[in-house]
Amino acid sequence: MNAVKKSKWNASPYFYLVPCMLVFAVFLFYPFFKTIFLSLFLTDKMGQAKVFVGMQNYMDLLTSESFRNSLKVTLIFVVIVVVGGMLLGLIAAVLCNKAFPGIRFFSTSYALPMAIASSSAAMIFEIMLHPTVGIVNKMLGLDINWLNNPDTALYCVAILTAWLNSGINFLYFSAGLGNIDETIYERASVDGAGSIQKFFSLTLPGLSPIMFYTLVVNIIQAFQSFGQIKILTEGGPDEATNVIVYSIYRDAFFNYRFGSAAAQSVILFIIVMLITLVMFRIEKKGVSY
């Protein structure tokens, strides 16, 4: 790591960073600061900052019942999506880690959700979950209006998202499993470990680096879920699925209140940032490279 002497400052490595930093500056840093700037204003119908209100947008949000509901809904949504998506991916990956006939078929089908766009999946689910003509009610013999019932709508959207995310998780976990040295299992068998013991003492620790990465990516992805919510529920019924990202979209591109939308973006950013920091703390203890 220390091939270059510390006393001699060398500029050339920094030049290599310029293209990357330029792209970041245009697409990330500038919008980032602009968003913070906008969040301090009321904006007109063109999205132009008009009236400076300071922290008022934030105060309004934090005292609004609707936004608190959004926070709650988002957290429930993220927990279901992350836990569900990772469990599905992990189980599928462990099952497919053994060689048996038809393995390719199973691997492909478990990885498939990765290839489906969230919006197309949502449209398929919309028909499947339709109370009158949908296959779900027909097969279960039920008469539930899944997407228009405040008690079920959030779970439907979350489970769909979990399934969608499980595809890429399956791929990560499969790769992670492939990296675990086979011989340690043999040694464990000799020592008389059962398969459950092997899974918890060998497989899980062996997967921990990839698991950590998957967790971080999954959480961030879950916070960003949008297409399926816009198509399936539009935040309803009665705000039961009004996650923050959807609420931001609504405020910005439907109500043309970019100020409030920007403030929500900043709050969401802070939440995701905090969660990420906490996870890196945990990483130090739980992850063995």
Place this chain on the structure above:
Amino acid sequence: MKKRIVSVLLTTALTASLLAGCGGKSLEDQSGAQEGGDAAAAEAVEMAAAEDVDGTEITFWHSMGGVNGEAIDELVSRFNEENEYGITVVSEFQGEYDDALNKLKSAQIGNMGADLVQVYEIGTRFMIDSGWIVPMQQMIDEDGYDLSQIEPNLAAYYTIDDQLYSMPFNSSTPLMYYNKDMFDKAGITEVPTSLEGIEAIGDQLLNEGGAGEVMSLSIYGWFFEQFLGKQGLDYANNGNGREEAATAVAFDENGGAKNILDAWKSLNDKGYAPIVGKGGDAGLADFSSGKSAITLGSTASLKQILQDVNGKFEVGTAYFPSVKDSDEGGVSIGGASLWALNNQDPKKLRATWEFVKFLVSPESQAYWNAQTGYFPVTVAAQEEQVFKDNIAQYPQFQTAIDQLHDSSPEYVGALLSVFSEARATVESEIESMLNGNETSDEAVANMAETINSSIEEYSLVNE
């Protein structure tokens, strides 16, 4: 260690992209606004003579997908082939109405947008206030066009201060669709004309008519507006926002909203009208599958419904119901109209106007009506053979025409700067009330409070 750094970088990038994704668009609009603001004060532009426009190309933005989009493309290519002025129209599908309007805002940066754009009816106030447009009236006057060719009730919606601002193009009215077989089975000969009347025959339809539900009534803000119009009451103050921009809603004080919500809630409580979802189409599937006996929908849904029902039962159409039988009022229209944008180019303006004239010609409108089920905006379209064939095939459409002619232009509907938001507010409050989270009084109060504060903020920042 290296891994740590990589993963930290990765996560930071991901988290930051979260923010950027949200902020990016507003930024575009932002930079656009500064230059767009000057264009707002642009001086009037006159049309060039029709002979001078040879080789002019204009861009037409629309929001018609699917079957309707194909019909538009057909009309455009007909115009491109047939017009004698050498005008070429490029039509571009810009997504749903909301999306198209958003794109228009971004595009107005340097007049990079369209020459003609289709905007939904609730965007009317926004377009008038935008300062980007040339009122249709100006071209009508310059060209000596006879406006009486246009259905008066349709033109009335887009006429403000005696000026026709935009040309009605795809207009629809709401209708009540009912399952005639169920009505016959239940022995009901008189079709109800009000929610009250529907409630009275609810049990008959369920027990004798074999209906699974009486009415699949989707929670749709447009229906709420129509129920107000059917009571003859205003949605907003200042003459429904037509004399001057509305400063507050009127439906709370005139009692109209409460009447609607009480009737709705009562239908729901008795199990006649369960929640089927939000938006205009949510109630249609239950009706087409033979579950519900009655549904409300746009005239533009007629063809779809008949196709889905496919002869399983006879579909009847009736006037959109009022709240009580004693109500006196009328329906207004939905759909969209065509707006000419001011691009400071007399030739393009003339080309745009020629294209508009073509689109509302009896021939085009008869074709358009037959293909889509939207209302023919030109009276003379009803004389076209295409129209006559269509009405012979779908006699139900006659109800829509009669209903519009029976309705007086005074029930033309409101104009509101924040209409799309107001509509969404109305929908979510109705939903909340039906779910038992609030009473009808609370729902009305919440609607009024939310919409009024939106109007207030809008007028504060858009002086």
